[in-house]
Amino acid sequence: MAASTEKDSDQIKEITTTCPICFETYKTPRNLPCLHTFCHNCLGSYIISTCKIKQNPVGFHCPICRRFVPAPSFTTEIEKWAELVPINKMVNMLNEKCCDACKRADEEEVASDWCKSCLESLCGPCAKAHKRNVFTQKHELIPIENFQKVSEESESHELVDVLCQEHSNQVEYLCVDHEELCCSRCVCTKHRKCNQIDAIEEASESLRKSEKLEALCQEISQFEEKLVTAKSEAEKNIRYVDNKSDQIREESTELRNKIVNHVDALLENHLSDLAQNVKEQKDRLTSFEDAVSDRQLLMAQYLQTLKGAQKTLPPVLVHEYFKIKRQFRHVKMSGLSKCTVKLNADVCNDLTGILDVTKFADLKAETKSIPLNEIDLTYASMKLVCELDDSNGDVTGGCFLQNGDIILADHKYSQLLHYNNRKLVRKSNLGFQPEDAVCQNSSLLFVSKNI
Secondary structure: OHHHHHHHHHHHHHHHOEOOOOOOEOOOEEEOOOOOEEEHHHHHHHHHHHHOOOOOOOEEEOOOOOOEEEOOOOOOOHHHHHHHOOEOHHHHHHHHOEOHHHHHOOOOOEOOEEEOOOOEEEOHHHHHHHHHOOOOOOOOEEEHHHHHHHHHHOOOOOOOOOEOOOOOOEOOEEEOOOOEEEOHHHHHOOOOOOOOEEEHHHHHHHHHHOOHHHHHHHHHHHHHHHHHHHHHHHHHHHHHHHHHHHHHHHHHHHHHHHHHHHHHHHHHHHHHHHHHHHHHHHHHHHHHHHHHHHHHHHHHHHHHHHHHHOOOOHHHHHHHHHHHHHHHHHHHOOOOOOOOOOOOOOOOHHHHHHHHOOOOOOOOOOOOOOOOOOOOOOOOOOOOOOOOOOOOOOEEEEEEOOOOOEEEEEOOOOEEEEEEOOEEEEEEEOOOOEEEEEEEEOOEEEEEEOO
C-alpha cells in the first residue's frame, strides 16, 4: 500500500514537473492565469507563433485549455511577453522540496508548507515562526501535499496575491496619480513625490462605492457590442470574398473556354482555307506540269521525226521540216508561262499579341480600415498641421468643402471665412452669428445659429 502511494506521488510529481509542450522537466516554469504551466522558452515560442499573424494582438490562448490569456503588457513586444508571465514557484518548490528560509541560513530542511503571500516553501519550525511573526501572521500557509489539489480547484485569482511588478512584494497601496499598484517600497522610492497614495483596502472600497466600476463595465459592454458587430461583418466579408472569388474563377474559366473555342474555330476555318488554297495551287501546278510534259513529248517526237526524215526522200524531208517548223513556232508562241507558287500566312496581330499578355486580369482588393474605438479628445495626442490667417475671431465651427477648401464660422463678426491652400480668399457677411457650417454637396452649404 505504501509502495502504491509512493508510486502515485511520483506520478503526480512527474505530471506536475513536466512541461506539456516539450515533455521535459520544467526550465523556468511560467504560470498562466488558468494555472497551466510551461517552460519559459516553450511559452515564448508558442506566443510568437500564434500572435505574429494577428493584427495588433491583445493576448493568446492557453495551449492546453484554450482559455484566452490577456497580453501581460500592451507596450511590450510579443517576443518579451513570456518574460512578464509570473514564474510558478510552487513547481520549483516541488522539484526541490527544501525550506527557502533555511536555505538562506545555509541549512537544509524538508519543506512542509507553502506561503502563498511570500511565495516560499517553509519547514515545520519556520512555518510556526511565520505564523507568530506580527508581519506575516495573516499569511495563508498551504500544506505541500495539498497544493496540487489547490492548484486544480483554483480557477480565479482568489488564491494568488497581487505582487508588485518591480519588487515582487505584496501590493498594499494605490498611486492615484499614476493609477499603479505599489508596495511599501515603491511608496518610499518611485512614488514618494506623488500627491495621492491610498491604501489598497481604501481604494477597493472607494471603487466599489463609486460609479466608476459600473461605468467601465458599461463602456466595455458597448465596445464588446461593436466587436460582435465587427466580427459578424468580418465573417460576412469573408463569405463575400469566397463567393466573389468563386464568381471570378467561374467567369475566368468561362472566358478562357470562349477564347479557346473561338481560337479553335478560327484555326479550323484557317486550316480549311489552307487546304482549299493548297488544292487550287497544286491543281495549277499539276496543270502546268502536264502541259510541260506534253510539250516534252512533242519535242521528242519532232526530234525523232527530223532525224528519221534525213534518211528519206527529199520531198518527205522538206515536207516534214516545214511542217514541224510551223508547228514548233506555234507551240513556242502558245503562251505557256512558268508557274511558281509560294505559300505564306500573316497571322492576325490580335492573336500574336496574346503571347505578350502577362496576366489574365488585373486583380484589385480595395481595403478600408475604420477604427472601432471613438477618439477620446481628453487623452488623444494632437499636433499642429497648419495655421490659418485672420482666424483670430470667435470661431465656433467649420467644415471641409469637397475640393479641400475650409469654411470657418466666425461667431463674433457674423461671417464665414473661406480658405484655399491655407489662404483666406473670401469673407461672407451673414447678418447673424453663425454657430457651425456643414457642406452637403458642391453647391449646398448649411449654416446654423442659436435661436
